[in-house]
Amino acid sequence: MRPGRVAGAALLALLALGPFLPMGGMRQYILHVLIQILIWSFIGGAWSVMGRFGLVSLGHGAFLGLGAYTVTLLWNFYSLTPWIGGVAAAALTVVVALVVAYPCSRFQVVGHYFALVTLAVGEVVRLLIIAERNWTGGSLGLSLKPATGDSLLAMQFADKRVFYYASLVLWLAGLWIWYRVDRSMARAAMEAIGEDETAAASVGIHVTRFKMGITMLSAGLTAVGGVAYAQYISYVNPDTLAGIGVSLRIVFAVVLGGMYSLLGPTVGTALTIALGEYLRVVFGLRFIGMAETIYGLLLILFIIFLPSGIYGSLRDVVARFVRPARLASGVR
Amino acid sequence: MLELRRVTAGYGHFTALWDITLRVEAGEAVAVVGPNGSGKTTLMRVISGLVAARTGELVFESDSLAGRRAHEIVSHGIAHVPEGRRIFPLLTVADNLKMGAFQPSARKGFAESLVRVYDLFPVLRERQKQRAGSLSGGEQQMLAIGRALMSRPKLILLDEPSMGLAPVMVLRLFDLIRRVREEGYTILVVEQNVRQVLKLVDRAYLLEVGRIRMEGRAAELSEQDFVRKAYVGL
Amino acid sequence: MIDPIFLLEAAVNGVLLGGVLALLALGLNLIFGVVDIVWIAYVDLVMVCMYLVYFLVMVYGWPLWLAGALSVALGALLGLGVHLLIITPILGKAPVNQLLATGGLLFFLQSFATFLWTTDHKTVRLALPILEVGGMFLSFTRLIAFAISLVAMLGLWVFLRRTYIGTAIRAVSQDREAMALMGADPQRVYFVTSAVGGAMAGLAGALLIIQYSVHPFFGAAFGPLTFMICVLGGLGNMVGAFVASFVMSEIISIGGVVISTEMGYVIAFVVFIVMMFARPGGILARRG
Numbered sequence: 088m089r090p091g092r093v094a095g096a097a098l099l100a101l102l103a104l105g106p107f108l109p110m111g112g113m114r115q116y117i118l119h120v121l122i123q124i125l126i127w128s129f130i131g132g133a134w135s136v137m138g139r140f141g142l143v144s145l146g147h148g149a150f151l152g153l154g155a156y157t158v159t160l161l162w163n164f165y166s167l168t169p170w171i172g173g174v175a176a177a178a179l180t181v182v183v184a185l186v187v188a189y190p191c192s193r194f195q196v197v198g199h200y201f202a203l204v205t206l207a208v209g210e211v212v213r214l215l216i217i218a219e220r221n222w223t224g225g226s227l228g229l230s231l232k233p234a235t236g237d238s239l240l241a242m243q244f245a246d247k248r249v250f251y252y253a254s255l256v257l258w259l260a261g262l263w264i265w266y267r268v269d270r271s272m273a274r275a276a277m278e279a280i281g282e283d284e285t286a287a288a289s290v291g292i293h294v295t296r297f298k299m300g301i302t303m304l305s306a307g308l309t310a311v312g313g314v315a316y317a318q319y320i321s322y323v324n325p326d327t328l329a330g331i332g333v334s335l336r337i338v339f340a341v342v343l344g345g346m347y348s349l350l351g352p353t354v355g356t357a358l359t360i361a362l363g364e365y366l367r368v369v370f371g372l373r374f375i376g377m378a379e380t381i382y383g384l385l386l387i388l389f390i391i392f393l394p395s396g397i398y399g400s401l402r403d404v405v406a407r408f409v410r411p412a413r414l415a416s417g418v419r
Numbered sequence: 420m421l422e423l424r425r426v427t428a429g430y431g432h433f434t435a436l437w438d439i440t441l442r443v444e445a446g447e448a449v450a451v452v453g454p455n456g457s458g459k460t461t462l463m464r465v466i467s468g469l470v471a472a473r474t475g476e477l478v479f480e481s482d483s484l485a486g487r488r489a490h491e492i493v494s495h496g497i498a499h500v501p502e503g504r505r506i507f508p509l510l511t512v513a514d515n516l517k518m519g520a521f522q523p524s525a526r527k528g529f530a531e532s533l534v535r536v537y538d539l540f541p542v543l544r545e546r547q548k549q550r551a552g553s554l555s556g557g558e559q560q561m562l563a564i565g566r567a568l569m570s571r572p573k574l575i576l577l578d579e580p581s582m583g584l585a586p587v588m589v590l591r592l593f594d595l596i597r598r599v600r601e602e603g604y605t606i607l608v609v610e611q612n613v614r615q616v617l618k619l620v621d622r623a624y625l626l627e628v629g630r631i632r633m634e635g636r637a638a639e640l641s642e643q644d645f646v647r648k649a650y651v652g653l
Numbered sequence: 654m655i656d657p658i659f660l661l662e663a664a665v666n667g668v669l670l671g672g673v674l675a676l677l678a679l680g681l682n683l684i685f686g687v688v689d690i691v692w693i694a695y696v697d698l699v700m701v702c703m704y705l706v707y708f709l710v711m712v713y714g715w716p717l718w719l720a721g722a723l724s725v726a727l728g729a730l731l732g733l734g735v736h737l738l739i740i741t742p743i744l745g746k747a748p749v750n751q752l753l754a755t756g757g758l759l760f761f762l763q764s765f766a767t768f769l770w771t772t773d774h775k776t777v778r779l780a781l782p783i784l785e786v787g788g789m790f791l792s793f794t795r796l797i798a799f800a801i802s803l804v805a806m807l808g809l810w811v812f813l814r815r816t817y818i819g820t821a822i823r824a825v826s827q828d829r830e831a832m833a834l835m836g837a838d839p840q841r842v843y844f845v846t847s848a849v850g851g852a853m854a855g856l857a858g859a860l861l862i863i864q865y866s867v868h869p870f871f872g873a874a875f876g877p878l879t880f881m882i883c884v885l886g887g888l889g890n891m892v893g894a895f896v897a898s899f900v901m902s903e904i905i906s907i908g909g910v911v912i913s914t915e916m917g918y919v920i921a922f923v924v925f926i927v928m929m930f931a932r933p934g935g936i937l938a939r940r941g
Contacts, residue, residue, distance in 0.1 A: 489834055
């Protein structure tokens, strides 16, 4: 077995046993941070499914918000179980993604334009949530109607360990999907598209269909992430789940980790969340805004000095030392 | 006037020019000919500073050009008319010419240079208020040359001036380049249209896969069977 | 049914808002056209300038015009700083990284402003009258802001048309390399562009603080709108951005009166999205 696999298996075992390791009084807090990391990593992975093919979306907040709000509203007003509500949320999001992505692809809206169109979509969803305040609570947000005690049907549990395992499964599923997309035939095709649209089209690849597929998959997964987050926090808010802020945060985490590698989004998300939590603990309530200030500063520095992401850059460095021969042969 | 000694250059891992040694004397017209992909355009870009030479020396009127960036080289008196003309399509003809005189030394003589360019290319005077993008291919090439003249250069680099022009226009353009030459400018020209360009210049170099294969007086070079077969098309 | 006079009033207010929006959009679009990078944090620079004017006027008692002039200077300085410290190292890198570097600046400025000045809304109140024109109520402050915006844009137009460096700025946005062959140092052109774009942010800040209150998240309110206007007008296309500013401001202003403020924005953004599809040739033609 290769060392990479051993490390992977060890990590997985550690994650599986996580909740039962001794953590003293910190158990609830650590579990809370880990759950957040897993869910946001899943969302980051969903973003990178399309981001790595040159479809840089700044509007994933739209998909996240659609997912979270659909499932919450269906439960609060119609008592529809999140199991069905979640599917409905994902389906609705996929449809919305299709409505946006089809014309984007059809009319060659790419690059900066694609980023800004998606940004507009994110803002539209955020503003609609605020405008429909009779339903959604506007910018005050909305709490999930509590079920009586633990309820599998309502996806509400008092014990964080349930959420922990659920998000672990979700995260693994996300990795698996990412891996499948990576390996599938679509990979070569989409990379060709990322390089040069006309060239890819001329070798007979149906650009539109691939873009659609990837975008729908990414949007659907993001909606599922939104559902998971809403169920866990049991509160939804337009500013934390839709709009430009959260959209940028998702992209940041992924780019920070490295969007071209399986674990890049996870590494980036774990680091940003850990950093955010650390700064929050350090500064507490004393210097409000200071934690975020440092966070922003570090983001700028990381992007300037580690352009291919932390994980990606590390891997490059390792590769340079370990396999110089292979790198050299790759040179034209 | 211009001398290149053992210049090597390229992009990334790719080397486009190997060991180029070349000279242009003041008042001369010199051509560099060769097939597509032989490195002609790279050669021009090295001289004008758009591509840095890796090794070798570039000397212009006893100043070393090594390490100079494109915008600095213009002030030495070298004007590059790039491949594909590269005029500013949304600017008027007059504004394009104004940009040719961007550097301070050229700005002083702006009015005078403008009259000279308009006399040389009267069509540009007629169209001075039009957007440059609305000109025909030949007119755009004239604008590109006129724009280069506005910087009051000593040496003009012409990269494929006849590219994409109708045959009639090609003949007219070479006439115009001949007139530019008669005005006293030194010219280094890269061309695919070997037959025409050899009529224009004093000397020529033959470039092939990044190396100089042959050089000589234009009249002699056109006699060479090799050149004739390969490039003149007889 | 809404009284037509309210609609008319909304339309006039839309024009007044459009003037300041156009100032923002032109500044951002100028930078985009030349440097080819969207400054996501552009309106956050405006926010910083708004705070400057607020403190100078309300705390230190400076006259507004002087504070405004200083705001323009600060804007230019910030523009230069952003270019030197953030943009220069990432020129030529992947577009997503370029977007994110200025996005990081957005987080930085927002939270640093929160840290320094808290999230309280701050206003500069001017004792200027409200005009009544044919049953409509118009703010004199807004009229002045509108007039100054127009003058500033006229100044920009003259700068871009009549001066060497201004023409060079337009030329660089069409062909960067050819402009280097004309003897223009691209770095210098970038500097001038960033400073001018920043100065416009500074002026916009001075004009906005007398109409709206400032808070650390001011950029989030106006930022997306500014990007949309730029894209709608055509990234780098100044005339287009000018026209698009008024289209968007009218939709927001009238939509706000007829339905609700948020829905005004929603409609404006939806119009933007649809226009991206309906008129891609017109909008994208230049960048082909």
